[in-house]
Amino acid sequence: MKCADCQKYLPLYLDNECEPREKESIKAHLETCEACRNIRNRLQKEAEAISEAIGMERLPDSFTRSILEQLEPYPVVQQPQTEAVQEVASAPLRKRRNVFWKRALVAACAVVILSITAGALISPAFAAYISSFISRIGGEFGLKRAAEQGFNTPVNQSVTDQGITLEIKDIVADQTRLVVSYVLKDESGNVLPNLVIRYYEENRIYLTDGAGNMISHKPHGLSQGAGYADLLFMLKKPPNDLIVHFEMVNLKPAALKQGNWKLDVPVNLEKSIQATKFIPVEGEAASFHGIDLDFEGVTYGPSATRFVVATRRTAEEKEHIEKLTDPGGALEGTSVGDYRLHYRIEDEAGAVITSQTNPGGNRHIYFSPGYSYPLEEGGDGAWRWYGAFVPSVAEEKLWFVLEAIEKTEQADLLIPFRPADLASNPVTKQDDKFSSIFTIKRMEKGTDPTTNESVWLISLTGKMLESDYPRWKLYDEVGKTYEVRTDYSTSVVSGSIDSEINELEQTLIVTGLSTLPDQLTLSLQTAQKRYTDINWKVAIPPNTP
Template structure:
């Protein structure tokens, strides 16, 4: 994860594009969870035991979905605990319905006071997961992990509920705290019966399909009304024509042996409005707890679906009044496009005169600042390091192809440990080093070709009326 340090730094600085790109790049919930966590770390004040409100219903009053679910019997007061090394994990409550399962816990010291740092580890040997009663894993990672004063909320999302009516929440935690981690051995299993939860959900098919001019197919599949949340399910994919066009462009640019998939080539933004035209939820949450968005969760492709970039999206919102009428609006598609942009470089003149060039397609400007010898990290291999600065319109970490005047190509790898993309009023300011292998000495002329750039498409005008709960 060290290669993503700059991405994490950008998230800490409030860059939503960095947050979305990092999650989308790795298609792994753990990155999303870690990034959500860091937004909370500066919010802590030292709590006292009295600051923890024991009534679950009172504490979640801001989340009307959880409040409604709890008031209608979908909340289980657990109050089970396990202790080790003078610390206690106490699971207070669990809310479970078809949209989400939310676990509220507190970490306490030996005197029973909530710790300042409520972070529970569930990676690097620690696990928190859901299984059925015979041990089959149903969800291996939480969808969300929110921290508050003296408590934490862990949210799981299931693609579909198991046939069995009993599931088990497993805690196998060996470390707590993020600022000053402490070793522990917490092992706890909590059964949850979901029979009534399954019966309380209503699923309504929608089947509204749209294909954008950019070759992205959208299918708004269904809406599910559950006590704690309303969930929408959308499937996206790349059309056959778009896939074939992109495949040919990649092979022309990078050769027939180039790896090619479409699973990391696009993302989209949406909003949901009510009958008055007011935005009640959107794909960009903004500040924590703003609007009614609960999660926007992709399930990324496997097998053959990787080629066409087929992604299943689940987005959930806090329920509103029964009389509310909602509409889904697709606002924007951000798509990775193949670039037709190259910079000619004469290495012997770089130190005296850096080379700048603007991509007319995007308005992005890149400057080659220097070329010097270096050592590849972790090895003794001698390499060359090229330094690039840029002013970009859209946040990005560009990749390049480097060749000499004869067409010979050199292996180029961005140094993610030093790369920065800083958001300013003037644009996204890029600083990037490229590791170059296989070049004994710089030739008289080099060509640095940009592989892709990101382009945003707006004014799409796809609207889907969301059927009301019957």
């Protein structure tokens, strides 16, 4: 490890925020480098001094007013000063009536001067009380490091309505993402336990450039930690100036009150864009199961490392999908032909750094179809997929490994059943090709929740790869087709990060069926199939000067 890298990340090392491997690299460097040990010792002393200076009870809300009431003008004393002290003492000096306030001020100034005179290396130990990304308990290492390096924008803007305050604390932004840290507070200034806010329906949180052009209609995600919450916007090629807009009328479930919370927060990315590097990768293309892939390169930003993979259907695959989905086709209006990637990032020892199937750890940031963009060329089915993870403090050799391609294909699963027998004899059918199993449990009269009309309802359960509701067709004994759609008010698809299989409870609404036939057949239209016979491994170029 180089001295520059060691010194840059010493504060994280001292705060036990490094991963075990990174911690060992810094520890080994300190054993052989006296200069870095001296800096470590200085940072430890500084942190202790700051802790002592601020280690007092929380000041009352009337603190500022009380000080101002006890101040009176005092003439400025002109005398030679060092450059560091001149900046602190440039404001007019005032005489205090109360000795206690004077002592408190001296302690606070000691902390400020200590941080200013620490030299070229400014420790985040003091910045921790400014940036919410550093001072928070836990949280993602990439955001902490970016804030430490000065790539954060302290905001501290707030708006209050109905006794609820929306306070924007801090923003970290670079070419890979923009993250807004915020809290919700009650009338007493206490942070609410539930900080989740909706950014859809009547609420709007969106991103524009300085001229008002839309960059993102809504955040890509929200996460909550201990006393904070973060909104994530994924960025593609952002301009230097952005504005985060909050237009909130409902803070449910945190506030349970209607109101008006509106803020416009400007962010400048010029510094972080200059610190970002894109490294293209040439000659890494492959084709599997009707999908062409090209690993285009990697972006190294202050808060994240991001790779990009371009995909498109082969000519044969595209023609096949068009025949199925054209007007009059067997699968018109379905999602047949959709696909997604499953990947992992591994180091030279084969250890998984992060994975699409099981992100885990604290280095995964994002990767999903929600973070893909249509290619400018190639038409339908051509995409760019962006995946981001937290970079390591130490140098490392990494590889992108494609684990699987998951495709929505035409299904051939037929489930014949006798409606009258379902109550005592549910029908189960397994589909080994698509790793799914379904059970029709009952068919009975019910009410269409949309039209309140009398309809037939089919209740079924299942286990499947899909994370969405499967689409069905219903046939009678003579081949007549009946319209079938999902009752979303009583249906649910659930899964967990530990399992690739999702649990299904689905209610199907059947219309156009008056008399119940002796036998019916439920036909599955599409299903997802995961192809794992793939061997595509791409070396990620290192971030070298």
